[in-house]
Amino acid sequence: MTELSDELLVAYVDGQLARKQTRAIDKVLEQDDVLDARVTALKHAHARLEAAFEAILAGEEAEISSVVAPPPEDGFWVPWRTFKIAAASTGIVIALGLAALGYGWPLTVPGVGMAPGMGTVSGAGSAPEQVELQVSPEPAATP
Amino acid sequence: MQADDYYDSVRPGLVAMLPRLKRFADVLAGGRDEGRGLLQRSLHYMLDEQHHYQRGTSLDVWAFSELYCQWRHELSGEADPMTLARIDDVAFGALFSLDDEGYRDEPIIAYLVGLPPQQRLTLLLVYGEGFEHEDAGRILDVSSEMIAARLIRMSTSLADRLSDRPPAQAAAIVETLYPEGQRASS
Numbered sequence: 001m002t003e004l005s006d007e008l009l010v011a012y013v014d015g016q017l018a019r020k021q022t023r024a025i026d027k028v029l030e031q032d033d034v035l036d037a038r039v040t041a042l043k044h045a046h047a048r049l050e051a052a053f054e055a056i057l058a059g060e061e062a063e064i065s066s067v068v069a070p071p072p073e074d075g076f077w078v079p080w081r082t083f084k085i086a087a088a089s090t091g092i093v094i095a096l097g098l099a100a101l102g103y104g105w106p107l108t109v110p111g112v113g114m115a116p117g118m119g120t121v122s123g124a125g126s127a128p129e130q131v132e133l134q135v136s137p138e139p140a141a142t143p
Numbered sequence: 144m145q146a147d148d149y150y151d152s153v154r155p156g157l158v159a160m161l162p163r164l165k166r167f168a169d170v171l172a173g174g175r176d177e178g179r180g181l182l183q184r185s186l187h188y189m190l191d192e193q194h195h196y197q198r199g200t201s202l203d204v205w206a207f208s209e210l211y212c213q214w215r216h217e218l219s220g221e222a223d224p225m226t227l228a229r230i231d232d233v234a235f236g237a238l239f240s241l242d243d244e245g246y247r248d249e250p251i252i253a254y255l256v257g258l259p260p261q262q263r264l265t266l267l268l269v270y271g272e273g274f275e276h277e278d279a280g281r282i283l284d285v286s287s288e289m290i291a292a293r294l295i296r297m298s299t300s301l302a303d304r305l306s307d308r309p310p311a312q313a314a315a316i317v318e319t320l321y322p323e324g325q326r327a328s329s
Contacts, residue, residue, distance in 0.1 A: 006299045007291075014269070014294065016276070041302040046270055048305070052251045053271030056169065056238045060162040063175075 004028065004035055013042045153193040156202040157186065163272065167207055169238050170267050171214055171260055173230025185213040204274075207282045211264070232256050254301055261285075265293045 004025065011017050012025050029036045078086075157164070168185070169178030189196075189209050196205050235256050239247050255263055261283060268279040269290070276287040276294075283290070 007295050010295045010298045011291070013298070016291075038302070041306045042298055045298060045302040045305055048248055048251050049266055049270045049301070052239060052248050052255070053166070053267055055247075056166050057162055057271070059238065059240065060165045060169070064162055064165065 009035070009039055009042060013039060013046060153196050153202065154190065157189065157206060160203055160206060163203070164206060164210060166271070167210055167264070167267065168214075170255075170263055171211065173260075174234030175238065177230075177234070181214055181217075182210065184217075185210045188213060201278065203272075204278050204281055207268070207272075208284075211282055211284070214260075230256065230260075250305060251301075254304060258297070262293055262297055265290055266297060269294060 008017075008021075008025070012022060015022075017025070029039060164186075165178060165182055168182040169175055172178045172181045189206060196202065236247075236252050239252055255266070258266075264283060265279060268274045268282060269276070274282070276290040279290045280287040
């Protein structure tokens, strides 16, 4: 059995050795089952430590994100805020539609003037004035 | 994120590191509540004194180091710092609680609870954060040789414990709450 100190083995597991030393230990481990088992135990211990510290970090990230993230909004199928915005938008559209039906389109304001091309203020039901023009007959063609 | 990550500004860098800093504080203080208070006080200090941070150096090394200094500073004002440095098993074990009923490695938790704070942090900085020995030494105000010595001792004892081997011989290095320089000068 080859004697290798724990110091050397831990440095080997931690990747702290030079490439030459690492290769030399690799060769020793191929031939020595006891040392190989020791190195495996050290790697196993390190892996479990890393996993334990990762578990703490996951808890910290969850805790911090829960503080930073906004609270979930109330509502049935959609949040109340979205519902309010949608209702306000619908109301505005309906109001504009009713105004258009009542005053015509484009909208006009009584007393201010008429929209170009509109006959009356109300803009509905009156026919445009007819203007008669006198047209002189064409002169007869002389042979 | 490793020790060679640099940030242009202290505040955004600290915000990005919050989960890591919180883990460091929790493991150091021994619980979420204790860690939160320690981190808050330390962050206030860091933001007030951010002009001490030298651009081009690793922000995470600086921040972890300041956090550790804050803890030591608070302990130094206590009449019995060793008693205060002890942690509650339940509070420390709660750090590993997972919402989705994940696996809790009880032998590892029990091992970490029994360690002095500096040794717990050494394991966290090297195996949890991936710091080089030099950077871990800078944070904990000890030499890289001391970090290597701690790792050898703890790694072998943990491997022995997990594989039911007889425990290794007691280490010759005596841990205290204070770094070697202060101990030697006192």
